[in-house]
Structure formats: C-alpha cells, structure tokens
Amino acid sequence: MDALTQKQIDALAALMAQRKRRLEDEIREGLARAGHEPYADALSGTADAGDESVANLLRDVAHAEVARDIDELRDIVAAERRIAAGSYGTCIDCGAPIGHRRLEVYPAAKRCRPCQEIHEKGRGAAPSL
Numbered sequence: 318m319d320a321l322t323q324k325q326i327d328a329l330a331a332l333m334a335q336r337k338r339r340l341e342d343e344i345r346e347g348l349a350r351a352g353h354e355p356y357a358d359a360l361s362g363t364a365d366a367g368d369e370s371v372a373n374l375l376r377d378v379a380h381a382e383v384a385r386d387i388d389e390l391r392d393i394v395a396a397e398r399r400i401a402a403g404s405y406g407t408c409i410d411c412g413a414p415i416g417h418r419r420l421e422v423y424p425a426a427k428r429c430r431p432c433q434e435i436h437e438k439g440r441g442a443a444p445s446l
C-alpha cells in the first residue's frame with residue numbers, strides 16, 4: 318500500500334478538525350441534556366417506579382452517547398498528534414500503513430484492519446488459548 322501524500326493527510330486532517338468541532342458540540346449538549354432533560358422531573362418523587370426506571374434508562378443512554386463521543390474525540394486528538402509526529406497513517410500495533418480508503422471512512426483510525434479485528438476480538442470473550 319502506498320504511503321499517504323501530504324495532500325491526503327491535509328484533507329483527512331481537515332475532516333477530523335470538522336468532526337472534532339461537531340463532537341465538542343454534541344458532548345456539551347449531551348451533558349446539558351443529562352442535567353436537565355424533561356424526564357429529570359420524574360426522578361423527583363412524584364412519578365411511580367416505572368417512570369423512574371424509564372428516566373434512568375434515558376439518562377444512561379445519554380451518558381453512553383456522550384462517552385462514545387468522548388472516545389471518538391480522544392481518537393481524533395491522538396490522530397492529530399500522530400500527524401504532528403509524522404506517524405499518521407501507520408498502524409500502532411504492527412507498523413503497516415493503514416489504507417487510505419480505511420482512513421477516508423474513519424480518519425482517526427489507529428490500526429490497520431487486521432489489527433483492529435484482532436483488537437476487537439480481544440475485547441470480547443477471553444481467547445481460548
């Protein structure tokens with residue numbers, strides 16, 4: 318696989334900068350919503366247990382969305398550091414170039430596809446070795 322050109326890196330960096338601003342907004346909104354969403358009233362005692370569990374569920378979902386946004390933001394910040402360090406587009410596990418097509422789909426990717434698959438499997442059930 319060919320190394321990325323500076324032009325490709327610049328285009329991917331611009332995509333990430335854009336995405337970063339969106340994520341920052343979403344995280345801010347998500348946190349604000351978790352603080353005073355309409356369902357928060359249901360938590361204050363007047364609602365029955367059913368409403369309360371729905372309210373808790375919705376709050377958990379809001380938190381999960383924020384957590385996911387924060388993870389993606391972290392990936393982007395890490396990718397920007399790799400651009401600055403000149404190691405962007407290289408798999409952090411095996412050092413192979415990450416394909417440009419993969420980076421177009423997810424510019425903050427830090428692993429090549431095979432390593433990412435191994436990584437994701439590793440997070441699931443313990444390997445049977």
Ligand SMILES: [Zn+2]
Nearest residue numbers: 408411429432
């Ligand atoms: Zn790899």
